[in-house]
Amino acid sequence: MAQQPSQAHGPAFLFDLDGTLVDSVYQHVLAWRQALEDVGIELAVWRIHRRIGMSGGLLVNALLRETGQVVDAAVVARLQERHAAAYMELADQVRPLPGARELLETLTSNDVPWAIATSGRGDVARPVLETLGVPPSVPIVTRDEVRYAKPDPDLFLTAAARLGIDATNAVVVGDSVWDLLAAQRARAIGIGLLSGGYGRAELEVAGAYQVYEDTAELLRRIDEVGVRRAI
Amino acid sequence: MAQQPSQAHGPAFLFDLDGTLVDSVYQHVLAWRQALEDVGIELAVWRIHRRIGMSGGLLVNALLRETGQVVDAAVVARLQERHAAAYMELADQVRPLPGARELLETLTSNDVPWAIATSGRGDVARPVLETLGVPPSVPIVTRDEVRYAKPDPDLFLTAAARLGIDATNAVVVGDSVWDLLAAQRARAIGIGLLSGGYGRAELEVAGAYQVYEDTAELLRRIDEVGVRRAI
Numbered sequence: 001m002a003q004q005p006s007q008a009h010g011p012a013f014l015f016d017l018d019g020t021l022v023d024s025v026y027q028h029v030l031a032w033r034q035a036l037e038d039v040g041i042e043l044a045v046w047r048i049h050r051r052i053g054m055s056g057g058l059l060v061n062a063l064l065r066e067t068g069q070v071v072d073a074a075v076v077a078r079l080q081e082r083h084a085a086a087y088m089e090l091a092d093q094v095r096p097l098p099g100a101r102e103l104l105e106t107l108t109s110n111d112v113p114w115a116i117a118t119s120g121r122g123d124v125a126r127p128v129l130e131t132l133g134v135p136p137s138v139p140i141v142t143r144d145e146v147r148y149a150k151p152d153p154d155l156f157l158t159a160a161a162r163l164g165i166d167a168t169n170a171v172v173v174g175d176s177v178w179d180l181l182a183a184q185r186a187r188a189i190g191i192g193l194l195s196g197g198y199g200r201a202e203l204e205v206a207g208a209y210q211v212y213e214d215t216a217e218l219l220r221r222i223d224e225v226g227v228r229r230a231i
Numbered sequence: 232m233a234q235q236p237s238q239a240h241g242p243a244f245l246f247d248l249d250g251t252l253v254d255s256v257y258q259h260v261l262a263w264r265q266a267l268e269d270v271g272i273e274l275a276v277w278r279i280h281r282r283i284g285m286s287g288g289l290l291v292n293a294l295l296r297e298t299g300q301v302v303d304a305a306v307v308a309r310l311q312e313r314h315a316a317a318y319m320e321l322a323d324q325v326r327p328l329p330g331a332r333e334l335l336e337t338l339t340s341n342d343v344p345w346a347i348a349t350s351g352r353g354d355v356a357r358p359v360l361e362t363l364g365v366p367p368s369v370p371i372v373t374r375d376e377v378r379y380a381k382p383d384p385d386l387f388l389t390a391a392a393r394l395g396i397d398a399t400n401a402v403v404v405g406d407s408v409w410d411l412l413a414a415q416r417a418r419a420i421g422i423g424l425l426s427g428g429y430g431r432a433e434l435e436v437a438g439a440y441q442v443y444e445d446t447a448e449l450l451r452r453i454d455e456v457g458v459r460r461a462i
Contacts, residue, residue, distance in 0.1 A: 019277075026260055026276045033257075033324070044328055044445060045257045046250075046428040093264070097275055197277040199430020214275060 010226040011171045017118035019175035019196025021100040022128045027090040035082035053176035055149030099216025113163045115139040117155035150178040153186035177206035241457040242402045248349035250406035250427025252331040253359045258321040266313035284407035286380030330447025344394045346370040348386035381409040384417035408437035
């Protein structure tokens with residue numbers, strides 16, 4: 001692995017997107033609810049919430065198992081299309097989370113490497129990435145680029161590789177237990193954020209080294225996770 | 232206090248509505264987000280989620296404090312109107328939660344007294360009450376009927392009085408920490424449900440004697456909370 005100068009100062013950051021950098025979880029939840037109802041499946045909304053952030057295919061399988069229903073691949077594909085369409089209708093409500101832009105700018109200006117790794121598809125993620133003002137040099141790894149999305153470690157391992165670092169030198173920042181499980185499987189340090197609507201204990205049990213409210217609090221306490229700010 | 236025959240067999244039940252009997256929390260969350268944005272206030276959605284179930288006036292004050300903004304009474308009233316309007320647009324998506332109708336029917340047919348006590352306004356609650364098939368004899372206490380909604384104990388105390396019981400003989404069933412705080416202040420036993428999207432530990436810390444996934448699980452384990460079913 002290449003040793004970058006910045007690694008002398010501390011870790012690189014691998015960010016989840018939905019619920020971590022942008023406030024989109026609740027819109028995804030209601031979009032999945034709509035998609036499921038469109039194909040005749042009723043499921044309580046909180047169960048959908050707790051699956052957001054995992055691979056879309058895995059999410060559909062997990063939700064269907066809870067309803068005891070068996071559906072064929074065509075229905076799974078239709079569900080994913082309906083979700084994407086329903087989410088796009090709500091996407092203009094989606095905003096960056098407090099502190100997200102400031103945190104990313106601070107990392108960039110302090111030469112701390114960072115990347116984004118999301119279980120979402122590239123076409124769904126792109127509009128919200130624009131609201132964050134991500135520089136073109138930053139690696140963005142989406143679901144389309146790996147075989148398995150979260151909670152498999154592939155997204156974070158690929159993002160680390162694009163930064164030229166080993167995942168063991170990375171801090172994974174995410175709002176869901178799927179991020180934290182994927183972080184453990186990638187042998188990275190996991191940081192949980194409450195901004196996706198999980199409870200603190202859920203994230204701690206899933207292996208979070210620290211849990212912060214949101215990126216704004218993480219930025220204020222960035223020294224706690226090993227970044228020596230030049231500021 | 233009048234002693235009803237059923238009290239010999241166990242407690243009466245005082246139910247919260249949103250997130251407990253009907254799957255409406257996420258729609259309320261996005262309706263508040265819309266209302267806040269309509270008056271120029273941006274707030275992360277998870278912070279709204281964690282305030283659902285408390286009195287609407289208290290919720291607005293709490294949310295505004297988090298944003299550091301000061302608004303006058305007219306804006307607070309406008310926020311509540313906008314929330315009600317935005318929620319009504321989503322209300323046709325709202326369904327009873329799994330097991331809710333069956334649990335209520337089982338209590339009724341076993342002569343276990345029960346009531347509903349909600350921080351919501353009567354006009355907002357009425358459409359979802361219809362989906363539950365609540366018998367006309369069941370007391371429904373809404374925000375309009377008490378001075379202070381949750382986490383004050385007034386709603387549960389009023390519901391207990393309408394059943395002719397003391398709240399200390401009641402089990403309060405709710406999905407939020409505000410239900411559980413109000414239950415403690417009413418000296419009732421609190422039962423938490425995950426169906427409103429809180430984490431288990433949040434409800435336990437707030438004083439839940441037991442936490443179940445939803446009313447379906449509560450019905451399967453109803454003997455754990457002191458009901459001796461004739462079935």
